[in-house]
Amino acid sequence: MEESNLSLQALESRQDDILKRLYELKAAVDGLSKMIQTPDADLDVTNIIQADEPTTLTTNALDLNSVLGKDYGALKDIVINANPASPPLSLLVLHRLLCEHFRVLSTVHTHSSVKSVPENLLKCFGEQNKKQPRQDYQLGFTLIWKNVPKTQMKFSVQTMCPIEGEGNIARFLFSLFGQKHNAVNATLIDSWVDIAIFQLKEGSSKEKAAVFRSMNSALGKSAWLAGNELTVADVVLWSVLQQVGGCSVAVPANVGGCSVAVPANVGGCSVAVPANVGGCSVAVPANVQRWMRSCGNLAPFHTALKLLQ
Numbered sequence: 598m599e600e601s602n603l604s605l606q607a608l609e610s611r612q613d614d615i616l617k618r619l620y621e622l623k624a625a626v627d628g629l630s631k632m633i634q635t636p637d638a639d640l641d642v643t644n645i646i647q648a649d650e651p652t653t654l655t656t657n658a659l660d661l662n663s664v665l666g667k668d669y670g671a672l673k674d675i676v677i678n679a680n681p682a683s684p685p686l687s688l689l690v691l692h693r694l695l696c697e698h699f700r701v702l703s704t705v706h707t708h709s710s711v712k713s714v715p716e717n718l719l720k721c722f723g724e725q726n727k728k729q730p731r732q733d734y735q736l737g738f739t740l741i742w743k744n745v746p747k748t749q750m751k752f753s754v755q756t757m758c759p760i761e762g763e764g765n766i767a768r769f770l771f772s773l774f775g776q777k778h779n780a781v782n783a784t785l786i787d788s789w790v791d792i793a794i795f796q797l798k799e800g801s802s803k804e805k806a807a808v809f810r811s812m813n814s815a816l817g818k819s820a821w822l823a824g825n826e827l828t829v830a831d832v833v834l835w836s837v838l839q840q841v842g843g844c845s846v847a848v849p850a851n852v853g854g855c856s857v858a859v860p861a862n863v864g865g866c867s868v869a870v871p872a873n874v875g876g877c878s879v880a881v882p883a884n885v886q887r888w889m890r891s892c893g894n895l896a897p898f899h900t901a902l903k904l905l906q
Contacts, residue, residue: 672702674737677766678749678759681714681742685763686901687836688748689721691770691829692738693897698774702734708743717904718742764794764833771829778828786823789830793837805841813882820891827895835892838881839902 703722749759750766796804822830892898
């Protein structure tokens with residue numbers, strides 16, 4: 598009888614935990630639904646939930662076989678087609694991060710559809726000196742500069758359709774680091790990636806202003822966008838911010854109700870991301886500037902940023 602009561606208590610406790618998680622998920626979905634229905638709304642996604650995660654990027658890399666499959670001795674080769682007119686900075690950042698976790702064979706090629714590629718893009722992986730036999734590497738990373746409308750990725754040319762879009766490819770590459778997130782935090786990270794692509798990169802000026810406000814709010818509560826750990830959300834948003842605003846960040850000053858962008862020097866790089874909203878210049882808020890400096894202090898971001906100079 599006593600054992601039966603203990604089992605019942607354990608079952609009730611588990612049910613309570615499940616219900617709590619369901620409520621948290623519902624809150625996350627409701628928040629994202631609000632953003633989709635009213636894209637100009639200033640959504641504070643950090644109020645959904647912040648999970649307790651490690652403060653640094655996971656160092657125990659995922660077993661590549663579990664994601665890419667077994668190739669029976671053949672090198673797992675990720676092939677990316679990208680347009681040199683719009684370099685996918687987030688993927689170059691992730692390449693550097695992958696090199697810190699795996700032995701990566703990196704190569705750059707130019708497709709015949711492209712007439713010329715700037716020298717800095719041809720050397721975006723550094724000098725390609727293959728000092729080891731191919732079989733000694735864990736992962737191949739091949740970048741092909743090609744005239745494509747969207748960045749594409751394949752890791753099995755024979756058996757899979759390409760993954761399209763910088764955000765989707767970044768999600769896949771970041772998954773190789775083996776970070777673990779609960780469902781709510783994973784949803785939060787995914788929402789930031791979508792915000793980067795659909796609102797910050799492709800949205801109206803009003804939508805961009807809303808993104809900056811949401812970012813500033815989130816970064817006022819934690820070091821990174823989705824908590825105290827670097828995630829793919831930080832990588833993609835940083836990349837898009839560089840693409841839409843150049844190498845910049847601005848210090849806002851209020852003049853007659855309009856925010857005026859005053860250039861600030863960040864790591865030797867003049868940062869300014871102005872957007873026109875109703876005749877007023879939208880400047881990057883203070884917390885976002887601090888976050889950008891944190892990103893720029895990391896070698897993978899700093900190296901990718903040089904490609905814009």
